[in-house]
Each structure stands twice: as structure tokens, then as C-alpha cells.
Amino acid sequence: xxxxxxxxxxxxxxxxxxxxxxxxxxxxxxxxxxxxxxxxxxxxxxxxxxxxxxxxxxxxxxxxxxxxxxxxxxxxxxxxxxxxxxxxxxxxxxxxxxxxxxxxxxxxxxxxxxxxxxxxxxxxxxxxxxxxxxxxxxxxxxxxxxxxxxxxxxxxxxxxxxxxxxxxxxxxxxxxxxxxxxxxxxxxxxxxxxxxxxxxxxxxxxxxxxxxxxxxxxxxxxxxxxxxxxxxxxxxxxxxxxxxxxxxxxxxxxxxxxxxxxxxxxxxxxxxxxxxxxxxxxxxxxxxxxxxxxxxxxxxxxxxxxxxxxxxxxxxxxxxxxxxxxxxxxxxxxxxxxxxxxxxxxxxxxxxxxxxxxxxxxxxxxxxxxxxxxxxxxxxxxx
Amino acid sequence: xxxxxxxxxxxxxxxxxxxxxxxxxxxxxxxxxxxxxxxxxxxxxxxxxxxxxxxxxxxxxxxxxxxxxxxxxxxxxxxxxxxxxxxxxxxxxxxxxxxxxxxxxxxxxxxxxxxxxxxxxxxxxxxxxxxxxxxxxxxxxxxxxxxxxxxxxxxxxxxxxxxxxxxxxxxxxxxxxxxxxxxxxxxxxxxxxxxxxxxxxxxxxxxxxxxxxxxxxxxxxxxxxxxxxxxxxxxxxxxxxxxxxxxxxxxxxxxxxxxxxxxxxxxxxxxxxxxxxxxxxxxxxxxxxxxxxxxxxxxxxxxxxxxxxxxxxxxxxxxxxxxxxxxxxxxxxxxxxxxxxxxxxxxxxxxxxxxxxxxxxxxxxxxxxxxxxxxxxxxxxxxxxxxxxxxxxxxxxxxxxxxxxxxxxxxxxxxxx
Numbered sequence: 001x002x003x004x005x006x007x008x009x010x011x012x013x014x015x016x017x018x019x020x021x022x023x024x025x026x027x028x029x030x031x032x033x034x035x036x037x038x039x040x041x042x043x044x045x046x047x048x049x050x051x052x053x054x055x056x057x058x059x060x061x062x063x064x065x066x067x068x069x070x071x072x073x074x075x076x077x078x079x080x081x082x083x084x085x086x087x088x089x090x091x092x093x094x095x096x097x098x099x100x101x102x103x104x105x106x107x108x109x110x111x112x113x114x115x116x117x118x119x120x121x122x123x124x125x126x127x128x129x130x131x132x133x134x135x136x137x138x139x140x141x142x143x144x145x146x147x148x149x150x151x152x153x154x155x156x157x158x159x160x161x162x163x164x165x166x167x168x169x170x171x172x173x174x175x176x177x178x179x180x181x182x183x184x185x186x187x188x189x190x191x192x193x194x195x196x197x198x199x200x201x202x203x204x205x206x207x208x209x210x211x212x213x214x215x216x217x218x219x220x221x222x223x224x225x226x227x228x229x230x231x232x233x234x235x236x237x238x239x240x241x242x243x244x245x246x247x248x249x250x251x252x253x254x255x256x257x258x259x260x261x262x263x264x265x266x267x268x269x270x271x272x273x274x275x276x277x278x279x280x281x282x283x284x285x286x287x288x289x290x291x292x293x294x295x296x297x298x299x300x301x302x303x304x305x306x307x308x309x310x311x312x313x314x315x316x317x318x319x320x321x322x323x324x325x326x327x328x329x330x331x332x333x334x335x336x337x338x339x340x341x342x343x344x345x346x347x348x349x350x351x352x353x354x355x356x357x358x359x360x361x362x363x364x365x366x367x368x369x370x371x372x373x374x375x376x377x378x379x380x381x382x383x
Numbered sequence: 384x385x386x387x388x389x390x391x392x393x394x395x396x397x398x399x400x401x402x403x404x405x406x407x408x409x410x411x412x413x414x415x416x417x418x419x420x421x422x423x424x425x426x427x428x429x430x431x432x433x434x435x436x437x438x439x440x441x442x443x444x445x446x447x448x449x450x451x452x453x454x455x456x457x458x459x460x461x462x463x464x465x466x467x468x469x470x471x472x473x474x475x476x477x478x479x480x481x482x483x484x485x486x487x488x489x490x491x492x493x494x495x496x497x498x499x500x501x502x503x504x505x506x507x508x509x510x511x512x513x514x515x516x517x518x519x520x521x522x523x524x525x526x527x528x529x530x531x532x533x534x535x536x537x538x539x540x541x542x543x544x545x546x547x548x549x550x551x552x553x554x555x556x557x558x559x560x561x562x563x564x565x566x567x568x569x570x571x572x573x574x575x576x577x578x579x580x581x582x583x584x585x586x587x588x589x590x591x592x593x594x595x596x597x598x599x600x601x602x603x604x605x606x607x608x609x610x611x612x613x614x615x616x617x618x619x620x621x622x623x624x625x626x627x628x629x630x631x632x633x634x635x636x637x638x639x640x641x642x643x644x645x646x647x648x649x650x651x652x653x654x655x656x657x658x659x660x661x662x663x664x665x666x667x668x669x670x671x672x673x674x675x676x677x678x679x680x681x682x683x684x685x686x687x688x689x690x691x692x693x694x695x696x697x698x699x700x701x702x703x704x705x706x707x708x709x710x711x712x713x714x715x716x717x718x719x720x721x722x723x724x725x726x727x728x729x730x731x732x733x734x735x736x737x738x739x740x741x742x743x744x745x746x747x748x749x750x751x752x753x754x755x756x757x758x759x760x761x762x763x764x765x766x767x768x769x770x771x772x773x774x775x776x777x778x779x780x781x782x783x784x785x786x787x788x789x790x791x792x793x794x795x796x797x798x799x800x
Contacts (some may be wrong), residue, residue: 013661013663014663018661018663019663019664022662022663022664022665023664026662026664026665026666027666028650029649029650029651029664029666031650032647032650032651032707032715032717032718032719033646033647033715034646034649034650034717036665048444054661064535075462122548150475159717164573164574164722165577166571166722167571167798167799167800168574168575180744181563204799228552239439240438240439242435242440243435243436243437243438243440243441244435244438244732245435245732246724246730246732246734247730247731247732248732249731252731252732253731254419255424255460255463256419256424256425256428256460256726256732256733257424257432258419258428258429258432258433258434258435258732259427259432260432260433260440262440287428287604297730297731298730302438310438311438311514312438315575316722319653319654319729320663321654321657321663321664322652322653322654322657322663322664323663323664324653324664327664383501
């Protein structure tokens with residue numbers, strides 16, 4: 001039975017740590033069975049213990065220890081690395097934001113402390129990092145480089161790429177994508193990350209593989225609608241994406257009616273503070289994320305693919321409290337812990353982390369277009 | 384008046400827009416009540432305002448031009464819809480709706496939505512929605528006009544089996560296309576899987592929620608749209624037995640229905656009520672289920688070919704529709720969820736009505752049902768038989784009248800695109 005260390009910011013009801021780590025403790029629904037992983041949590045580090053903290057209760061019930069430092073947790077209080085894998089869940093908790101609005105979750109700091117132990121031991125174990133790697137691309141890059149240097153498998157990211165899709169489509173590997181668009185909602189820098197990774201897990205399958213991002217720009221407000229009028233993002237793709245939405249707001253909430261939000265004039269009235277994230281890839285592909293808070297409440301994608309027309313889908317975020325999409329993510333984490341191989345490249349999350357940071361930098365630099373030569377992240381999607 | 388081919392072609396060349404309008408079927412909707420999130424609203428609005436379909440905002444290539452609404456009270460939306468869509472007129476009677484106020488049938492299809500509204504319940508707890516009565520008025524117009532057009536009936540046919548059978552028989556004797564049923568049979572599935580045609584199904588089960596004479600029908604269609612694809616044709620159902628309350632728990636403990644299928648179905652749910660405070664997703668024990676589910680109901684029934692199925696209503700434990708079956712040659716149960724994006728706080732649009740409306744649209748265009756109405760005839764009978772068993776102190780109720788044979792469509796008709 002594998003021994004797992006959980007390193008987290010906060011462990012309270014419906015925090016990422018609770019619903020992800022609990023799945024190791026009590027099992028989770030997987031392929032029509034209640035799956036009980038052949039692994040146990042043996043140690044926990046929790047950075048903050050606000051009201052509602054569950055860490056001590058879980059430790060008592062499931063027979064593990066809460067340690068006062070990351071290093072002690074991965075050593076289980078001894079002097080040697082004493083776990084087979086590490087889950088870093090640095091989401092939720094009370095952390096400050098920087099001038100770009102990024103929450104300064106200490107994922108890099110947690111990861112670095114694990115790596116320090118690995119280096120001292122001359123031995124490393126697989127690491128899962130929930131959500132993006134760090135608010136800083138430089139730190140995120142250090143994390144991925146360390147996993148390469150020390151040769152341990154690493155998985156990261158959002159559950160959007162692995163949740164159900166309505167319809168259940170995948171872009172054909174090697175397809176030629178002419179244009180791509182994602183819509184989402186829920187604010188920065190939590191939900192825009194999910195949306196960007198949903199977008200990335202689709203476009204990374206294009207011909208030639210991922211070659212990185214050369215420039216980004218974030219615009220807000222009327223500039224978003226103006227960009228649409230100028231053809232910088234495709235109304236046809238937005239229509240396709242919104243055709244997948246189950247949550248249009250406004251008149252639908254008022255009297256239940258269906259809406260063609262792109263053409264009925266309601267969109268600008270509903271999305272009062274839209275953000276558009278423009279991404280220019282090194283190979284020339286242009287993609288757009290529209291965050292349309294107030295207009296809808298789900299995440300929908302559309303792309304124009306050469307020879308196949310428009311392909312669109314909804315990334316289904318299933319409801320609280322089960323949030324079964326996180327069971328899908330933990331299924332992938334377990335797969336890595338068992339096989340020693342990441343089921344999909346961590347570079348996806350590295351690039352997404354960097355795109356998000358640079359978009360938010362664009363925003364505070366008068367929404368200017370930023371060249372992003374540092375985001376030359378290349379990788380190939382899994383077949 | 385018949386027109387010659389030459390005139391037809393000349394007309395087409397001269398005025399393609401007119402021809403296009405002539406080709407568009409005209410529909411009449413016959414409904415009980417029209418309020419926000421009523422079945423009428425979900426269905427009629429999709430014809431009037433379009434809906435998301437195949438990656439675009441699809442406007443059905445037909446015109447809903449007439450509406451009859453049986454009950455108009457506070458919250459009515461029919462007047463707002465008629466004002467916003469002047470092409471649709473409201474008529475005071477069903478006959479006038481179908482004749483557009485004239486003397487003969489003047490539409491090319493009928494949409495019958497007899498769900499919601501204030502109608503009395505009988506002693507068995509069945510709400511007497513007037514689907515049969517509406518249907519009778521519809522076919523009277525057909526008879527008086529010497530012409531019939533396709534009819535789509537939302538949900539089951541009638542609460543009364545004899546009337547339901549008469550509706551079916553009438554559609555056959557008058558030879559018009561007839562469709563009915565629940566969106567459960569046609570909505571998304573998570574995962575997106577279909578029962579293999581010709582599968583040898585050992586046993587099937589659904590875990591659902593809601594009340595009897597309502598969501599039980601949906602739970603039965605959840606099962607039937609899958610098991611109808613099994614080896615051999617559908618051959619009907621021999622008996623039904625309901626279990627409720629303490630009888631349900633006793634039957635559960637005695638293994639009347641297979642626990643592994645129940646687990647498989649529950650593991651497809653997105654809405655499993657956490658049995659423990661502080662945990663968001665834990666598998667319930669028997670005691671947890673007993674505590675969470677106040678009024679459990681099971682309908683267990685046997686098909687003529689020996690297949691046994693069980694529909695479980697477990698309000699308090701789940702808020703979705705989940706299916707599981709054991710298949711010969713497969714070690715693990717086959718399972719999925721029939722996913723309803725439900726506007727009860729989870730979504731704002733009940734988009735599971737989109738594949739339902741789309742299926743009806745296909746019928747209005749082709750004159751042929753998109754999937755067999757016999758499925759719904761059988762589930763209508765099963766719903767009534769389940770209610771009958773409940774009424775008869777949960778005694779086993781023989782159903783020789785459910786000797787219903789049909790073949791499913793070859794192609795899947797659930798939502799995948």
C-alpha cells in the first residue's frame with residue numbers, strides 16, 4: 001500500500017484539500033464502482049487552521065500525523081523520506097494578493113521544501129500539484145525543471161481537462177486548428193486558470209504539437225465587444241460555445257426562455273465587466289478566452305478545425321458538494337502514483353500558469369500586448 | 384388545389400421565399416399551463432426562440448402558429464410569448480387551434496404537453512392530466528377533416544392504461560406518426576455510452592429521485608431505453624411489484640434487487656447526499672440510506688423473456704437518474720447517468736428538452752416517429768401498474784395487458800452531438 005503525504009494550505013469542508021485528499025481516505029466513484037485506492041495518507045502538513053479546520057479530526061480518524069513542517073511531513077517525523085508520493089494542494093486559505101490580483105498561494109514554496117528533502121536523500125517520489133504551479137512563471141518553471149533534474153514524475157493542473165464533456169468530443173490529434181475560443185466565468189485568478197487550461201488541453205492537440213506562446217493581451221470592458229466587432233474574436237465561435245451552455249442568465253432566469261445571446265443584444269447588458277484574454281501561439285494560432293461573469297455560469301469551448309468545421313463542447317463542472325469532477329482528477333493522480341508516469345504532460349499546466357500570469361501583467365500595464373518569449377514551452381499531447 | 388409540376392417549378396423560380404414558407408410545417412401546441420420552467424415553457428419556447436443544437440443556435444425549420452392553453456393563472460407566460468411572437472396565435476379551444484379558427488385541420492403537426500397545472504388526483508394518487516382528453520379532441524379534428532398529422536405527446540400517454548392504449552390504437556388505425564416520452568431516453572449520458580444492440584442483459588436497475596406518478600415514469604424510461612436494445616425484440620412485461628417504506632428496506636436487505644447494480648448506479652451520480660458531516664462525497668451505508676431516504680419506492684418487474692428490472696426512487700439520497708445493468712460476458716456492471724442539466728439551482732436552462740424537441744422536429748419533417756412510441760406505451764403501463772401495486776398494498780400485480788412488442792431504432796437517439 002502506497003504511503004502518501006499531503007501538503008496543503010487549509011483543510012476545511014469543500015476546500016480542495018478536503019475533497020481531493022478525502023478521496024484517498026474514503027474512496028471515490030470511478031467507472032461505476034466505489035473505488036478504494038490502494039494507498040493511505042500517512043502525513044499531513046497544513047499551513048493554516050481557520051475555524052472549520054478538519055485536519056486533526058481526519059488525522060485521528062484515519063491514523064496519520066499532522067506535522068509542523070513540509071520536510072517533517074514527507075519524512076513522517078523521522079530523518080528519511082518516508083512516503084511514496086506527495087500531493088500538494090495549495091488552494092484556499094487566507095493569502096495576500098499581489099498588484100496583479102494573483103493570490104500568493106505558497107505552492108512553489110511547498111514544492112521547494114519537498115525538493116530539498118529529495119535532494120538531500122538522493123531519492124525523489126512522484127508529486128501532484130493541484131491547479132497552477134505558481135502565480136510566477138519563473139517559479140513554476142523552476143518546479144518543472146526540478147522534477148526533470150531529479151527525474152520524478154509530476155502532474156498538475158485543473159480538473160477541467162479531465163471532467164465530462166457535453167458532447168464527449170476530443171479534437172483529433174494533429175488537426176489543423178484555425179481559431180479557438182473559450183468562455184468562462186468566476187473571476188481571477190481562480191476560475192480564469194481553469195478556463196485557460198480547458199482551452200489549452202484542446203488546442204495542444206493541433207498539428208505540430210505545442211510550441212509555446214509568443215504574445216498575450218488582456219482587454220476589459222467595451223474593448224472586449226469592440227474586439228469582437230473588429231473580428232479579433234469570432235462571433236461564430238462564441239455562438240457555438242454558448243450553444244453548449246446550460247446557464248445563460250438574464251431573461252432565461254426571469255422566465256425560462258432560451259436565448260441566442262450573441263444575436264439578441266443581451267450579452268453586453270449581462271456581462272458588465274467582460275475580460276478577453278488574447279493568446280498568440282508561436283506557430284501562429286490565435287485563441288481567445290472570454291470571461292463573461294453575469295452572462296453564464298459554465299465553461300464552453302469552440303474551435304474551427306480545418307476540414308471538420310466548428311467543434312464545440314461544454315466542460316461539465318458537476319455540482320457541490322460531490323464535485324465529482326475532482327474524482328476524475330484524483331483518478332489521474334492515482335494513475336501517476338501507481339504507474340510512475342504522468343498521464344498527461346505537466347508542461348500543459350506550466351504554459352497555462354505562464355499565460356495567466358502574463359495576461360494579468362498585460363492588464364496592469366494598460367492592457368498592452370506583451371511579447372512572451374519566455375513562454376516557449378514545447379510539448380506533445382498524449383494520443 | 385393541386386398544382387402542376389410546371390406551375391410548381393415556375394413558382395419556385397419566381398418566389399423561393401414563398402416556397403420556403405410553404406415547405407415549413409405549421410404546428411399547433413395543445414398545453415395544460417404555461418409558466419416558467421413548466422414543460423410547456425421548455426418545449427414551446429424551443430420552437431419559438433430556438434435552442435443550442437449541434438454547436439449553433441438552432442431555429443426549427445417550422446412555425447408554431449397556434450397555441451391552446453387549458454389553464455391561465457398567475458405566472459402565465461403564454462400571453463407574453465404570443466405578443467413577442469405574433470406568428471403564434473392563442474385559440475380558446477383545441478379545435479380552433481388545430482383549424483386556426485377555420486373549419487378544417489390547418490396545421491402539419493401537433494405538440495401535446497399535458498404536464499403541470501391544477502388537476503385532481505384520484506384515489507390511487509394519480510394526477511388526472513387531460514392528455515387523453517386533449518388527444519381525443521385532436522383526433523376529432525383529424526376525423527372531421529379527413530386528414531391526420533403527426534402528434535408528439537410529452538411524457539407518458541395517460542394516467543389511465545385503457546385510455547393510453549386507446550391513444551396508441553387510434554394513432555395506428557388513423558395511421559398518423561405518434562411520438563411520446565421522457566427526455567431521460569434522449570439526454571446526455573455521463574459517460575456517453577449506449578447499450579450494445581443484442582446485448583444479453585441479465586438484470587437492470589435505475590436509481591432515481593422524485594415522486595410516484597411523476598418521476599417514476601422517468602426512471603422507467605431510463606431503464607427501458609437501454610434494455611429495449613437487448614437480444615430478441617421487446618416482448619412486454621408480465622408483472623410489477625412495488626415496495627415502499629419499510630417494505631423497501633426489507634426487500635433491499637433480502638437482496639430482492641442486486642446490490643452491485645445499485646452501487647454501480649450510485650457511483651454514476653453527481654448528487655449523492657453526503658452521509659457524514661464534513662465529507663462531501665462518501666458512499667452511504669445501509670443505515671445512512673435509511674436515514675437519508677424518507678419515502679423510498681421500488682418498482683420491480685419481469686419482462687416476458689424473463690429479464691428482471693428494478694426502478695428505485697430514493698429522494699434524499701440522489702437528485703439524478705442513474706442506470707446499471709449486468710450483461711452476460713462482462714464481469715463489471717454496465718452503468719451510466721442520464722444527465723439532466725436541471726434548473727433547480729444547478730443550471731438555468733433545462734436543455735434536456737432540446738433532444739426531445741429535436742426528435743419531435745424530425746418527425747414533423749419526415750412524417751415518421753424518430754423512435755418507437757411503444758417504448759412509452761410500455762412505460763406508461765408500467766407507471767400505472769406500479770401505482771396499482773402501491774394501491775393494492777404493494778401486492779404483485781400481473782400485467783398480461785403489457786404484452787407489447789417492438790424493435791428499437793438501430794441508431795442511437797440519445798444526445799451525443
